[in-house]
Amino acid sequence: MRTVLVAGLLAGTATLALAASPAHAQFSDNLIKIGVLTDRSGIYSDINGEGSVVAARLAAEEFGGKIGETPIEIITGDHQNKADIAANLARGWIDNDKVDVVADVPNSAAALAVQGITRDNKRIFLMSGPGSTDLTGKQCSPYGFHWTWDNHALAAGTARALVEQGKKSWYFVTADYAFGHSLETEGANVVKQLGGTVVGSVRHPLGTSDFSSFLLQAQGSGAQVIAFANAGGDTINAVKQAAEFGITQSGQNLAGMLLNVNDIHALGLEAAQGLVLTNAFYWDMNDETRAWSKKFEDRTGRKPSMNQAGVYSATRHYLMTVQALGTDDADKVAAKMRETPVNDMMMKNAKIAENGRVFDDMYLFQVKTPSETKGPWDYFNLVETIPAAQAYIDPKDSGCPLVK
Secondary structure: EEEEEEEOOOOOOOOOOOOOOOOOOOOOOHHHEEEEOOOOOOOOOOOHHHHHHHHHHEEEEHOOEEEOOEEEEEEEEEOOOOHHHHHHHHHHHHHHOOEEEEEOOOOOOHHHHHHHHHHHHOOEEOOOOOOOOOHHHOOOOOOOEOOOOHHHHHHHHHHHHHEEEEEEEEEEEEEOOOHHHHHHHHHHHHHHHHHOEEEEEEOOOOOOOOOOOHHHHHHHHHEEEEEEEOHHHHHHHHHHHOOOOOOOOOOEEEEEEEOHHEEEEHOOHHHHHEEEEEEEEOOOOHHHHHHHHHHHHHHHHHOOOHHHHHHHHHHHHHHHHHHOOOEOOOOHHHHHHHHEEEEEOOOOOOEEOOOEEEOOOEEEEEOOOOOOOOOOOOOOOEEEOOOOOHHHHOHHOOOOOOOO
């Protein structure tokens, strides 16, 4: 369940010109230890999983695998999409393995459990995978940083775009746990605010293989849009089975509230063409994203998801902060991380709010038709850029007690 990976073995020198550490650097246990807690075997293993570990290693390798003379070590664990397992692993890492940072944690229920543990133990928590806005709302933490996206940002893109196209009646097929509930709520709120209606919803267990009964209810509702408030393997199965039911041919529209490029790759363009989705990252945006994604693909054989790119960005920002301060003291690092805009291949001058929300731009994409694509992984057409201020909840309205 846990494999120790020493980052930087393949990189003798840093790939970036980074400032040297202060002369009297102080690091606990003479080690900078990052635990990538992820889904290595379940429905999110493709969009997070081993790819998240690779992304963290790529960030560490830019520093030559160490800060000054202090090594960077990365360990990884599988939370199996269970909050209790995530909590036990995080607690064991902190108590026994002296982990300084917990990173990734797809699955909102698992992330909410880890948020409490890292808060109580003063450990940095870098999230790139969970969607619940509670993580920067009522359950925020001075040590918690929510990278990449959240459910409000997805709804602000996908739901808004479809309602503005005149698709105003919605039915939600929702994963029955914290993430799905939050995503449905955010999407439904946007639909209603723009004058649309939600005619119904149904909830399914995590890891459902047979969506037939749920799809029949959605089809029978007559809604213009059937929205899947789920992710990973659940979304792939739902969209594939919707195609078999001929739902789009009958005039209803499908909306994947959380889709990644990996999901489109698994679905194929025949099934996925025309889908509208919101993402924080796409490998083919510019020269920087293409260059980094090539490094990632060389290791994994696949292009990165936005979650995996977010793990890289968060890990890199943490390490740059530690390098600048010369310490891994969590209070000092957390304060400095918030003061410093995020600049890397994924985002430019992204501010971090008091509640830990990283304000990065989001992008509305439409999936290409088979005739438009130039080859594997060439799947998205950019429709519009959604400014961060429009995509995310204003921190003062988040309910986070840290926001003054």
